Structures are given as structure tokens and as C-alpha cells.
Amino acid sequence: MRGPLQNRVEPGGKIVATRSRYGEPTGRMGNRGVLHSARNRQILRPFRSKAWLICCLQFKGRHREVMAPNRYTELFFLDDFVALSAGHRPCAHCRRPEFKSFAENWARCHHHHHHRHHHRWTAREIDELLHEQRLAGPRPLTSPLPDGAMIRCCEDSYLLWQGKYHRFAHEGYDRRVDVDDLDPANCEVLTPPSTLKVLQAGWRPDLPAPHSTASSCCC
Structure with missing residues (x-):
């Protein structure tokens, strides 16, 4: 029996193989360019492009062959918060x-960042700054975080939402922990600094409460 494809993304950005299947309404697809071998669909590199996107699972009835030769590698996320934590941003098309x-x-x-106070950032400029921050890696947890931020503590990843940390699992967030129960000295922030600022400004992706269990899908 063929094993699962290596195309699920964890909050820290690592691409893994798991049989968990992310579905509507919270599941998301995305890409970082062509990452896989045309011969056996094995992942060869963590990224090929600085544009790391978060896309819809379905868009205008289009269908794709997953990991087709010489086509971008379809990546899948439990939800937007995981994708944002991994360093992706919403797709400007779908x-x-x-x-x-x-x-x-x-x-x-x-x-x-610009001498023009009302500078309109392009997708490419956003991607450039996010790329710098992805390469810099996680940071120590030194200040309060906004809802939607993700951290790593003792090898587990957690989403902060409404005063509690929700532990990430590929099947869904499986346990809630009070904020005071995690030692900041053992934690690091996964969500890039620039994305944290956007969350602090009140922006939220359009999806249901993030602690719901992931449902099945056909991806």
C-alpha cells in the first residue's frame, strides 16, 4: 500500500507525511514553488520561491493532479493559523x-520601512520581508502575543486563542492549556514578527473557531 505523500505543513514550516486529511471549512492549500521530484514525488527542497502562499482548497471548480511533474507542489495546512505560523500569506489570486x-x-x-508613510506594499515586497524572517527562525517568547499567534514549547506547537493555548495535532487542536501553565523560558515564537504585527492590528483570516477538530477531505 502506498504511503501518504509528504505535503502536510507543520506550524514551524516543516513539510511532513501524515495520513491526516484537512478539509473544509478550515483546511487550506498553498505552495512554495516546485519542491518535488518529477520521478517519484519526493520532496527535494523546502522552498523554490519566496512567495509562500495560502490558497483555498477549492477555487472555481478547478482540479489539479497533486504533485504532477514540473508543477508547483501542493502543500496542505490544518488552517490559516498554521500556514501563517509557517511563514505563508494569503494568495492574491484565489x-x-x-x-x-x-x-x-x-x-x-x-x-x-518606507519613507512614504502611505506606501502600498506589493505582494513581492511582503514576500521579501517574510523570507528574511523565515530564515531568521523562531524567536524567544518575551512579550504578550495576539490571538492567532503560534509558539513551540517542549517540542509541541500551540495556538494562542482567547486566553488559552491550543496544542496542535494534525487531526486538530487536541488539548487546551492555560497561558500561565507554559513557562516562557521554554517557549519560542513561530509566527513571523511581521505577521504578528498584522494579527495585533486586529486582522483575522475568515474561518471558524480554530480549536475545532479537522474533518476529512479528498485532497
Whole structure:
């Protein structure tokens, strides 16, 4: 029996193989360019492009052969928060309204990066800064975080939501922990700093409460 494809993404950005299947309404697809071998669909590299996208599982009835030769590698996420934590951002094509609101909040949070106070950030400029932050890796947990941020503590990943940390599992968030029960000295922040600023500004992806269990899908 053929094993699962290596195309599920963890909050830290690692691409793994698991039989868990992420479905609507929370599941997401994305890409980082062509990552797999055309011969056996094995992952050869962690990324090929600086544009790390979060896409819809379904868009205008289109169908794709997963990991087709010489086509971008379809990656799958439990939800938007995992994808944001891994360093991705909303796709400007299939998720245009969300990308627009994300970019508008990004511009308000990052005006100090440009001499023009009202600079309109392009997708490429956002990707460049996110790429720098991805390469820098996780940071120590030193200050309060906004809802939607993800951390790693003692090898487990957690989503902060409404005053509690929700432990990530590929099947869904499986345990809630009070914020005070995790020692900050043993934690590191996974969500990139620039994305944290957008979350702190109040931007949220359009999806149900994140602690629901993942449902099955045909991806």
C-alpha cells in the first residue's frame, strides 16, 4: 500500500507525511514553488520561491493532479493559523479579498520601512520581508502575543486563542492549556514578527473557531 505523500505543513514550516486529511471549512492549500521530484514525488527542497502562499482548497471548480511533474507542489495546512505560523500569506489570486485586507493592515504596521508613510506594499515586497524572517527562525517568547499567534514549547506547537493555548495535532487542536501553565523560558515564537504585527492590528483570516477538530477531505 502506498504511503501518504509528504505535503502536510507543520506550524514551524516543516513539510511532513501524515495520513491526516484537512478539509473544509478550515483546511487550506498553498505552495512554495516546485519542491518535488518529477520521478517519484519526493520532496527535494523546502522552498523554490519566496512567495509562500495560502490558497483555498477549492477555487472555481478547478482540479489539479497533486504533485504532477514540473508543477508547483501542493502543500496542505490544518488552517490559516498554521500556514501563517509557517511563514505563508494569503494568495492574491484565489483569496483576493483576504490578501487585500492583509496587505492593508501590513502597510499600516510597517510604514516605518518606507519613507512614504502611505506606501502600498506589493505582494513581492511582503514576500521579501517574510523570507528574511523565515530564515531568521523562531524567536524567544518575551512579550504578550495576539490571538492567532503560534509558539513551540517542549517540542509541541500551540495556538494562542482567547486566553488559552491550543496544542496542535494534525487531526486538530487536541488539548487546551492555560497561558500561565507554559513557562516562557521554554517557549519560542513561530509566527513571523511581521505577521504578528498584522494579527495585533486586529486582522483575522475568515474561518471558524480554530480549536475545532479537522474533518476529512479528498485532497
